[in-house]
Amino acid sequence: MKNTINIGLYVENVEENASFWKQYLKAKEIERIELGNFVAITLEVSPYCHFQLLDIDFIREQSPEVADNKPSILIHTPIFAEIHDQLEKDHYYTGEYVYQGDFRTFNFKDNAGDYYAVREMN
Structure with a gap:
């Protein structure tokens, strides 16, 4: 069994941000979730680390207290x-x-x- 770390990144444009990480870090898209009018994309940055890209407007609606958090x-x-x-x-x-x-x-x-x-x- 391996543990992975999934880091949520709240971004303005999920598709553009996913393209950036795919190009420069060679990340692979492993999941795409439709969230009503929004989409979340999970990228495998390494076998143990994933970036989940979430639209910041979705986060502001669902969890406004964390919307401005940046890792x-x-x-x-x-x-x-x-x-x-x-x-x-x-x-x-x-x-x-x-x-x-x-x-x-x-x-x-x-x-x-x-x-x-x-x-x-x-």
């Missing part, structure tokens, strides 16, 4: 430089490489303007 996410990946270079090439904000111990990290803004961090995995 702090650090992505460990073996395709560190590839992600950085592709984001930079496509004109997304990418921070400079910074060392944390023996590993490089950088931060970036996604298509919705939210910040994330990436750490190289050896």
